[in-house]
Amino acid sequence: MVNPGYRHFKGEDWVDPTPPPASLPAVEEVGSTRAPLNSASYFIGSVCSEYNEDFMLCKNESRSPEHCLLEGRKVTRCAIDVLQKIQANCRDQFRAHWQCLDANNQEFAQCRAPEKTYNRCLFAALGWKKAIPDAPADRSLVYE
């Protein structure tokens, strides 16, 4: 991928192997790829909403990477926590749903059947309901 305006300059991929400085608190990174993250996205959004909003407002103040390290750590830890809870409670339905998403270009509309069992399992085990923000309340939900 070439950045616009630099078409005549040869670009290359560069990996920086230095670890983050020891003065920063250690945080684990989220290890899920895009299909499991898409599958858990609505639950991460509802459970971690305050940390996510804090991070977005902090980024709004300044785009410097150092400014929002604390809020970023909270977001990462919350997402890891949600994924661990899903794995502990509903691992098979979760796997079925994200494998279906992976086979269908990450489209939720193609995977309603695994999604129903997955949502029911999560609601029974953890009480989490999938909620689309700003959805009209009088219409019936297609994923129920």
Next chain:
Amino acid sequence: MPFPFESVIPFGIMSVMFVATGAGIQYAQNKRNEGKRPCYSLDDWDRKMMDRDQRLTGTLRGQADDPIAPPEFKVNSVWKVYESLRNG
């Protein structure tokens, strides 16, 4: 009048060419996507997520669902730089 079989040969050649093209495209797409159907309508978000997947699993379509990433993931980020930036 007997059936002119010579006229069927070009049609046969054309059909074989179509079949060969289709089979070749299927084979190439399978190799590229590890047996899954190809993704379409990818925007910049999807491409960058696939790059992240490659850093996590080694291939563009490989998936993993562990909550915590392996420790190599912290230090294998790729920056796209230009030689003038890196050397001076």
